[in-house]
Amino acid sequence: MDLKDLYIFQKVAEKGNVSKAAEALNYVQSNVTTRIQKLEEELHTPLFHRHNRGMVLTPEGRKLITYAEKIISIVNEMKKVMHDSDQPVGKLEIGTVETVIKLPFILSKYNKQYEHVDLSLTSGVTKELIDQVLHYKLDGAFVTGNHKSAHPDLVQYKAFEEELVLVTDNTPTTIEEIKQKPLLVFRSGCGYRSKLREWLRDEQVVPTKIMELGTLETILGSVYSGLGVTFIPYSAVQHHEARGLIQCHHLPEKYSKIDTLFICRKDAYQTASLEKFIETLQTCKNDTKAPLPFI
The missing domain is CATH 3.40.190.10 (Periplasmic binding protein-like II)
Structure with missing residues (x-):
């Protein structure tokens, strides 16, 4: 088994597509396809499910990717050490x-x-x-x-x-009113979102709407315009509060720290x-x- 085959396999698994993997590796697409087929023949098992939208790892492919990542990381680490x-x-x-x-x-x-x-x-x-x-x-x-x-x-x-705070526009707002507003959050997997969910659960509040936004700038701009409320570190917005652009609402330490x-x-x-x-x-x-x- 050639180490280069593992690099190619890893890139195809990451991109889910031979042409995108070939582009990222600066290889000819047919070369990538041949290498994957050679690896499958050598291991006597299909490594990908092929479909119109691309390629997805088979159960055996998922096993191999774990080892491939370890081997590649060891090689990269060796280069760093040297x-x-x-x-x-x-x-x-x-x-x-x-x-x-x-x-x-x-x-x-x-x-x-x-x-x-x-x-x-x-x-x-x-x-x-x-x-x-x-x-x-x-x-x-x-x-x-x-x-x-x-x-x-x-x-x-x-x-x-950090201290997390609920952030709203500068219209006078109470905590009870905040509970009824749309929530502007980062996508799933965000630690701030998890803390906010914990507070809502303990308050027995079911959000009226949750909107996932990609960047801090987009979230803050949407808060300023009155679209909804967010829950982020006070350090990121305290200067805006000082200028009277927003309101920050503090929660108990259990949820905010x-x-x-x-x-x-x-x-x-x-x-x-x-x-x-x-x-x-x-x-x-x-x-x-x-x-x-x-x-």
């Missing part, structure tokens, strides 16, 4: 939830100190970011949670403690670039700079 030095260089892939308000300061400080690191940032909700770190697709990620939510394969560093954590795999080799990123995070934790005025 090329690593005390001076951080190379690629560092970080994920983050939308509302890490101090993240621009962390990135700026890190980039100024370690300009030879190719730093990339991916945004998402907590559940999918954890999954990407577990599957070696990200070196680390900022997620929401607490010590009780730790995954056994991950190490986590507490970055910040949440940690922002930085996670990475326990078993992965910690490169100098990742080690220095964690160090930079620790030095920025107590930074008292004001929130960014344009968020």
Whole structure:
């Protein structure tokens, strides 16, 4: 079995389509098809269900993808170890939830100190970011949670403690009125959404409407226009409240306190670039700079 076959198999599984995988790998489509067929012949089992909309892993394919990801991660780790030095260089892939308000300061400080690191940032909700770190697709990620939510394969560093608040437009509004408004939330897997659901459950409230929106900017713009209410960190909106643009409504600590954590795999080799990123995070934790005025 050729290692290249596993790279191709992984990419087809990720894209769910041979042509998209070939484009991502910069391969000829027929070459990708041949490699997958060769792998299936070698393993004596079909790895994909083929249909008009693309390709989906078979049960045997799902078994193989687990091993393929481990093998590929080990090879990539080996390359990192062989090329690593005390001076951080190379690629560092970080994920983050939308509302890490101090993240621009962390990135700026890190980039100024370690300009030879190719730093990339991916945004998402907590559940999918954890999954990407577990599957070696990200070196680390900022997620929401607490010590009780730790995954056994991950190490986590507490970055910040946040207070979540209910945010409405600047029309005078009571908590009882808020319960009747549409909820503007990030997609499923978001830690803030889970906390909000917990409060609603305990209050025995069934939301009239839940609207999933993709970005913090879209959610806040929709709140300002009176579309509904959201539940996000106070640090992200306190300057808007100070300007009288919105109202923030505080809930009991049980529902409002949440940690922002930085996670990475326990078993992965910690490169100098990742080690220095964690160090930079620790030095920025107590930074008292004001929130960014344009968020």
